[in-house]
Amino acid sequence: MTTTISxxxxxxxxxxxxxxxRNLTRRVIEAFPEKELFEFSIGGMRTFAQLATExxxxxxxxxxxxxxxxxxxxxxxxxxxRSKEDILKKWDEETEVIKAYYAQIPEERFGExxxxxxxxxxxxxxxxxxxxxxxIHHRGQGYVYLxxxxxxxxxxxxxx
Amino acid sequence: MTTTISxxxxxxxxxxxxxxxRNLTRRVIEAFPEKELFEFSIGGMRTFAQLATExxxxxxxxxxxxxxxxxxxxxxxxxxxRSKEDILKKWDEETEVIKAYYAQIPEERFGExxxxxxxxxxxxxxxxxxxxxxxIHHRGQGYVYLxxxxxxxxxxxxxx
Numbered sequence: 465m466t467t468t469i470s471x472x473x474x475x476x477x478x479x480x481x482x483x484x485x486r487n488l489t490r491r492v493i494e495a496f497p498e499k500e501l502f503e504f505s506i507g508g509m510r511t512f513a514q515l516a517t518e519x520x521x522x523x524x525x526x527x528x529x530x531x532x533x534x535x536x537x538x539x540x541x542x543x544x545x546r547s548k549e550d551i552l553k554k555w556d557e558e559t560e561v562i563k564a565y566y567a568q569i570p571e572e573r574f575g576e577x578x579x580x581x582x583x584x585x586x587x588x589x590x591x592x593x594x595x596x597x598x599x600i601h602h603r604g605q606g607y608v609y610l611x612x613x614x615x616x617x618x619x620x621x622x623x624x
Numbered sequence: 625m626t627t628t629i630s631x632x633x634x635x636x637x638x639x640x641x642x643x644x645x646r647n648l649t650r651r652v653i654e655a656f657p658e659k660e661l662f663e664f665s666i667g668g669m670r671t672f673a674q675l676a677t678e679x680x681x682x683x684x685x686x687x688x689x690x691x692x693x694x695x696x697x698x699x700x701x702x703x704x705x706r707s708k709e710d711i712l713k714k715w716d717e718e719t720e721v722i723k724a725y726y727a728q729i730p731e732e733r734f735g736e737x738x739x740x741x742x743x744x745x746x747x748x749x750x751x752x753x754x755x756x757x758x759x760i761h762h763r764g765q766g767y768v769y770l771x772x773x774x775x776x777x778x779x780x781x782x783x784x
Contacts, residue, residue, distance in 0.1 A: 471631030472734040472749050478632055481753060506666065506770030574632040589632050591742050593641060594781075601780060604764025611667030620761060621754075 475571050478589075482523075482596050483559065484623030489599055491618040492553050492606045497518065498548050500613055512609055515602040516551050517543055523595050524561035526580055530591075531568045535582040635731050638749075641781065642721065643758050644783030649759055650715050651778040652766045658708050660773055664697075672769055675762040676711050677703055683755050684721035686740055690751075691728045695742035 469558055493501070502513045510518075521540040529536050543553045574589040584591060610617045653661070654677055662673045670678075681700040689696050704713045734749040744751060767777045 471633060472635050472638055472731060473631060473633040475632050482681065485757075506768050509768065509775070571632060589637075597645075598780070600757050600760040601764040601767070604761040605768050607761070608666050608765050608768040609648075611669050614667070620758070624653050 467610070475574065478592065479563070479566050482562070485596055485599055485603075486555070486559055486562075486621050487624075488516075488618060488620070489516075489603045489606075490552065491622070492603050492610070492611050493548065493551055495610055495615055495617060496548065497613070497615075499549075500609070503549050503616070504609055504613060506609065506612060509605065512606045513545060513548075513551060515606065516555070517545060519602065520551070520554055520558050523566070524558040526591065526595060527562055527565035527569070529577055529580065530573075530588055531565045533578075535579050538581040538583065565614065635734065638752065639723070639726050640708065642722070642752070644721055645756055645759055645763075646683075647716070647721075647783055648778060648780070649676075649763050649766075650743065651782070652763050652770070653708065653711055653715065655770055655775055655777060656708065656766075657773070657775075660769070661708050661711075664769055666772060669765065672709060673708075673764045674693065675706060675766065676715070677705060679759050679762065680711070680714055680718050682758065684718040684725070685728070686751065686755060687722055687725035689740065690733075690738055690748055691725045693738075695739050698741040698746060 493512070495574055496512055498506075505511050517540055520543055523536065525536070525538075525542075535543075543554055545554065569588065574592075575587050577585060578588050578591065579585040580591050584594070586594075607617045607620075629741050653672070656672055660672075662671055665671050677700055680703055681698065685696070685698075685702075703714055705714065710712075714745065727747065734752075735747050736744060739745040740751050744754070746754075770777045
């Protein structure tokens with residue numbers, strides 16, 4: 465019997481890819497001075513603390529919702545950081561949440577449509593790519609903030 | 625016989641994902657006024673014309689190198705844009721180059737290591753993700769430039 469495997473990325477590799485990006489984003493959060501993390505922005509955009517709060521409010525909660533098949537609405541209210549340390553601590557906690565729930569999504573479900581946050585009705589794998597892309601997008605903005613502050617951002621290719 | 629297919633993304637879906645991002649990046653290039661595209665930057669960073677030139681110098685040339693198994697070094701010298709129209713025209717040409725060469729990479733090769741530009745020795749699928757991530761990263765920087773210029777960027781989720 466011949467089976468054609470028309471696929472180029474394993475479930476494990478996708479998680480590894482995401483976690484690599486999370487390592488880099490963590491390093492960008494760390495690179496901000498405390499005050500500028502919460503106060504600096506350009507062109508009326510959100511501060512990097514606010515952007516990080518968005519990212520924290522997506523990954524873990526989304527996977528939890530997918531695993532428990534709940535269409536909870538999106539909310540940033542559960543996490544109100546007071547310091548860079550708060551954000552970094554929560555970031556690490558959410559990394560563990562992501563790992564735990566990701567492991568509970570069987571491969572067969574990745575192609576299934578799920579109405580995330582009662583709003584984003586796409587295949588689960590597309591939703592996961594959206595989380596990663598959104599993180600890269602906002603982190604790229606953080607790079608500009610850091611450059612504008614005269615701070616050298618971490619290397620884009622360092623993910624370990 | 626049971627075959628476990630431990631994969632979550634098809635070759636076709638990865639291309640679709642990339643082309644969606646290219647559509648959005650094209651819209652960001654278009655959103656810049658001619659002068660600011662070539663002159664505006666923040667914190668000593670490159671202009672968006674320079675960032676777009678980098679992206680143009682990666683995708684198509686990289687796939688061509690993978691298909692022909694050549695380790696040509698990376699170069700931006702082949703394309704020196706004089707106008708926004710130059711960039712958009714080249715962008716569209718490179719989209720066709722990407723589609724043509726992508727189709728010539730068999731799925732079995734995606735896991736194979738290839739020493740891209742004689743420098744980036746990773747599995748082909750990892751190199752392709754790097755192109756996409758790098759594009760999202762630089763485009764996110766373009767969003768900040770646009771906001772700083774008082775211009776509303778395109779919606780991040782519009783990829784068609």
